[in-house]
Amino acid sequence: MTIVTGATVDVADPVLRRQLAADLRQLLPAHCVLDRLEQLKPFECDALTAIREIPLLVVLPENRQQVQAVVQYAHKNAVALIARGAGTGLSGGATPRADAVLLVLSKLNSILEIDADSRVAVVEPGVRNLAISEAVAGLGLFYAPDPSSQVASSIGGNVAENSGGVHCVKYGLTTHNIRQIRYFDHTGGLVTLGGAGLDAPGYDLMALMTGSEGMLGVVVEITVNLLPLPESIVLLQAAFPAMDQAGLGVMKIIAAGIIPAGLEMMDQTAIEVVENYIHMDLPLDAEAILLIELDGTEAEVESQLASVTAEIEKHGAYDLRLARSEQDRIKLWSGRKSAFPALGQVTTDFYIMDATVPRRHLPYALRQIVELSGQYRLRVANVFHAGDGNLHPLVLYDASDPDQVARTEQLADEILTVCLSLGGTLSGEHGIGREKLDKSCDQFSTVELEQFERIKRVFDPEGRLNPGKAIPTPQRCAEIGGMHVHQGKVPFPELERF
Amino acid sequence: MADYPNQDATNTLIEQIATASGQGERLVITGHGSKQFYGQAPAGTPLETAGHCGIIDYEPGDLVLRARAGTPLTQIEAVLAEQGQCLGFEPPRFAVQGAARGTLGGAVAAGLSGPRRPWVGSTRDFVLGVTMVNGLGHSLYFGGQLIKNVAGFDVPRLMAGSLGTLGLLLDVTIRVLPIRPAEVTLQLQLSGSEALQRMVEWQRRPLPLSGMVYRDDRLTIRLSGTPEGVAAAQEAIGGERLESADEWWASLRDQRPSFFNPENSLWRVSCAAAAVLPEIAGDWTIDWGGAQRWYQGDATAAELLDYAKKINGSLSRFRPGTTQTSSEPIVFLSEISDPVAAIHQRLKKAFDPDGLFDGSRLPVAGIDQTSTVLV
Structure with missing residues (x-):
């Protein structure tokens, strides 16, 4: 992780920029090509605001043909491309570069087809995640993956990052909920993967494409699976005196054969911050609060609710609160969902982390985080997806204090190391992007990175699609390791990493 | 679990791969041989995985099981059933001489899923991580123990259904479901x-x-x-x-x-x-x-x-x-577009540049010169 502060300097080659803008205006309507600094500035970062760079150029094509024209042009003229959707990504998967054209796909935002009988929708990449569920709600259907950013984040970006969300413990990630992709390959040729059925002949290339952070192609059409809206949904909130009991509660619910639609946890720091913000009368003596959402048919949900309540009460659960109506559920969720604004009240900056640990190690990982938090003298709140072991430690710091920034970097790095040592991974849902590029040298061996590099070259032999993201080259890792340079202080940041 | 064989044959398998590589041999990965009929007729020296077996790790509360590729499906299902769990994707256990056979590695490599598939997901949906050996003899670990994992390309799911053409699966980590x-x-x-x-x-x-x-x-x-x-x-x-x-x-x-x-x-x-x-x-x-x-x-x-x-x-x-000869082409008849065929060919090379693992098994255009493609 690297936290960069200060103003962004435009380091792009002005001659190249002028030339490219002129050329691309031959292919796209003039207003779709942005080249003036004040136009480029808003695109200097995605939701990982700590890393910024003024792009060489921004293009906003309005249809598939224009996207193709841009990709073909880039191929012919050896220009790097960075595809971007709504820019809500938290790992810098769409961080621009001064030597690459930012290809913004947000204007491709049509729902092309809805087939209620086969339960699929065909959409363009710029369609917002939530817009799909809204469009099919009247048919009694919904699109399951629901990243927290679903109001704004678009489906193209969801595919690029293999987004999950609160409900993926039951419904899976993007990769489990799509069946066909159309993308432009590095030459601008249209390729279709998957099909109308549940499987397609040959290698499962959809698996490679999903979560590839825009490094393998430019996705322009996605066929998503739709599911029947559940008949009944209930939300149960329970407090636990000790983190270990909450962790055990999570394990016991799952072991009892129940897969909740959502299973979220807040730790004591988060509870305190949230309570001071929205006054829900949350139990401040609790070390953890669990939010358990169950859905299904009426009868199914009621019987599961009885089992869950019995299980967690065996493990010390108290202050149980149940919400049945949509209104009550929204109210009960509001504690969890207001964590970010609540943190905004007590700190100038916070750093959102993303890592996973197997569920059985959750309590241990959280205790380690508390210890590290004390060691680095920084508060850490945890609000996260307990059901799938996806931690989101939120480090509270002051970005104007270089010492705190440095400590935040080190603390985050150590938390990731703890997660890796417990059999977890560097990212559950935010991706590697720019942010964790160097850290992923810790997760993968040289031969594994070489394998990734060969896969990348199958799709993008010249390395022009989203260069410098998601997968570091073995060479880069060797240099970091060999020189014992601390994370975030790499001497040659301009070094090619793809 | 004590009653079941538990053998780590990693070293033997890697040696066999190195030897075959040195002699320019082509290997056909074989578990129980219950799916020999599936895909093109395999061509090459068998690389037997049945001796590489046993459950490495199983934590019911995590809904995760990791087992060596040669572990019999029947064993895995029995161990899961003791904890009230099952393989959600219901891999078929085709009969060999009247007995239900099939290994975990074979189930993943074939990627076939049973009747529950539309409602719970396919084999690939349940694969969380793999340890594999590619055609260069490199032992690689991809994925993890969790459903959520966005670090690196999703090789574990790519392996599902690849019919052993990209490399040898040593062990597989899968998500399991409560019965x-x-x-x-x-x-x-x-x-x-x-x-x-x-x-x-x-x-x-x-x-x-x-x-x-x-x-x-x-x-x-x-x-x-x-x-x-x-x-x-x-x-x-x-x-x-x-x-x-x-x-x-x-x-x-x-x-x-x-x-x-x-x-x-x-x-x-x-x-x-x-x-x-x-x-x-x-x-x-x-x-x-x-x-x-x-x-x-x-x-x-x-x-x-x-x-x-x-x-x-x-x-x-x-x-x-039953009356046909085994040399009859068993192929995916539906057309694969040229760019997708080209990706198949290049991807095969990216994992197995010298064609050590029999590629003709996956019968799609472009993957191997020996494939017969009818359309």
């Missing part, structure tokens, strides 16, 4: 078009479905959930309750009915659930709520392909007939 406390199977006498209509309609409703098959003028529906949930759904669906249903579904999963072992070929169409029914005479079994359609009869490959194209589906000859 639902109640299960009921119902049967309704219906015409084909009525059955498809009901399947489509019921799948649009939030019912606890876990199987939906139409054959012999009967629609068979399985419901899995809590006793209360299943009872309520049973009332909504109606029909006759089928006794000894577990055996019925296991038999379907393992393709034991004679329908699946015809004199001529067994064909498979994969399509959208609501796609129109075929007007092709012969014996059809409509599985997966309409999304997987099996055929045996006198229709030609061309007729079947026309139908598959019409409904935007894909066609494969799944199994040769």
